[in-house]
Amino acid sequence: MERERWRLLVRGIVQGVGFRPFVYGLAQRWQLSGFVLNNSQGVQIEIEGPPTALRSFQQALRSELPPLAQIDEIQVTQMATHDDASFVIVESQRQATKHTLISPDTAICADCLRELFDPQDRRYHYPFINCTNCGPRFTIIQDVPYDRANTTMRAFQMCAQCQHEYHDPLDRRFHAQPDACACCGPQVHLTMQPGMGMETSISATAIDQAAAFLAQGKILAVKGLGGYHLACDAFNEQAVQRLRQRKQREVRPFALMVATTDSARQLCHMTAEETALLESYRRPIVLLEQREGQQVAPSVAPGYHTLGVMLPYTPLHYLLLAACQKYFKPDKPIVLVMTSGNISDEPIAYRDEDARTRLTAISDGILAHNRDIFIRCDDSVTRITRAGPQFIRRSRGYVPEPLTLPWSISRPILACGAHLKNTFCLAKDKQAFISHHIGDLENLETLLSFKEGITHFKQLFDIQPEVVVHDLHPDYLATRYALELDLPKIGVQHHHAHIASVMIEHGLTETLIGIALDGSGYGPDNAIWGGEILQANLSDFERCFHLAYLPLPGGEQAIRQPWRMAATYLSAAYGPDFQQLDIPFNRHLPVQTWKTLEQMIERHLNCPLTSSMGRLFDAVAALLGIQLQVQYEGQAAIELEQLAITCTESQPCCYPYYISTSTGEMNVLPMIRAITRDIEQHIATATIARRFHTTIAHLLVTACNEVRYQSGLQKVALGGGVFQNQVLLEDLMHQLRRHSFTVYLNKKVPANDGGLSLGQLAVAAAR
Incomplete structure (x- = not known):
């Protein structure tokens, strides 16, 4: 034969x-x-x-x-x-060059879940049950090949039974590197603050005791796959408010963990696509529309019509939620707040000593274990829109799975990403490795996390970059890091990178129309851009239209105090007499502060020019009395969108605006005057908010039509954090398609600055 x-x-x-x-x-x-x-x-x-x-x-x-x-x-x-x-x-071999890919951390599989609750199984109620089809990967691996000796599980010597499974090619746990059981593997321990009735519990009862404390309204730090969560009973308003105060997170919504999909349905409306995403082995947080009358504590998501919901994804989560059934009220589903274990603006705690230092002041106790996490990794956040699935944050469950590029790049590249919602990207050949969510690079802890992540990715995927790419803003910490490297450097304009991230996702190389909308990005003219219509290909761009420049009074302080932009727009629309307008905004205007700001604007002191769409959303929100001051960038815009969703006007009208083809300015002062008239006439704020969204969509389509008239371009890419606004996104896509444009947007990375590193990479590779 x-x-x-x-x-x-x-x-x-x-x-x-x-x-x-x-x-x-x-x-x-x-x-x-x-x-x-x-x-x-x-x-x-x-x-x-x-x-x-x-x-x-x-x-x-x-x-x-x-x-x-x-x-x-x-x-x-x-x-x-x-x-x-x-x-x-045959046993693994180590070689000089590495091309191995690492699986993301994944949720417990159906087989392991069945064994977890089977009293006859030897791993019954063992919180670290896993097999080759599930469990930790990225967060425990230190090097490749992916063998136990190269993971944090090397500290645990397998017992004879686990060894037998590990070496049996026909066993589901053959070479499952985190394989363990209660005899030989990691253990859970519960430590409560003094005065809670106990100090330390190291036994199978620790999870049961933790559930009892949660039922009493306590806040617990719970160690997960990629870091610590802060947990409490989501129906207990006092507990949720205490968590907000201690975490210093006044308004941002908290994520929820529910025991089952049926529990999620009791809280939210769910489509089949949302259900599939929620139940997927990646287990992201999914933003879902709240049901009317659901009883989660109001402080979980104040002012929002959505809840961020996830299912349990570790055996420990399943056991904790099961234990809660014994102590929580039987008339409600088991729902826990499960938010990142940190104080706002700091990276998530993942090392045990760090958790004891930083989370003790927030939590009443810590439910932890002795399996080390090698690299932190926050939960991913997703949602389903009419345009398809959309990332808000791409992290656990997806990272470090690479994106396959439409062509090979000639040299390994490091793209350092943005200042806010930072991710970095390392790439070679046809693979782009986008990092887990790093966060806002505004403190030393987050900067260290950024640097540690780059070092780890370089080692794990054997990428030694020959080029480094950075944002044009000279003061961003990511830019400074790039400039300190002894490598050739490429600066990429922020909004060009947003459009390029969409293009490379879809394998587009030709010139197209790019709509880039966000809060701020450094422009080549030293202004703060953010409301841009571009003609762009991967290597270069031309600015066609932009929101007319206005001063940003006080610089970054205007981001925290949206009333400043509202007053600036009113002043531009009406002159200094705008304070005579009979509108509620003027009754809350800090007159003395505004007088100082007027002088600063006249003297061009700390009042950079901006074309930011994010700041326009802030201004309109403040005009409507939604937010005069905010806790985080984008808060006012999000609440303006939530208000617009409640509008009952079937066909919202469009406010006037003006586009200059000679200067390229999109002038919205006519809209500001029309909004002011509606406020004076006591039109419902929800109606005004919805009309504003409709107007912005019309404005952008009109600008795209002008570009097409001049260039013949038919394809439009949408990029930037403003496109997380579902009302605007869906309205704009509908209108663009009605005008025969082909529309592209991010599907594999966030539209916000979390996807910027991919766009930087795309531009650098093209150049």
């Missing part, structure tokens, strides 16, 4: 996901001989047998993958036959 021997090098997510036992099983099915092993390139297979069986083996390799595996490439070469007697799994 004719025999051939093939060598296959398989690249992709093929380590730590049950790929070698899967290969072993296929080899047994077709009675093939040879071997399989992990190395720093991926998985190497040498397989021998009849050519028809080899072809069937290769076809099944792609079509029958384990749940977490992903094949990007298979290189096949023919070899001389060896006449091996059998097929075996």
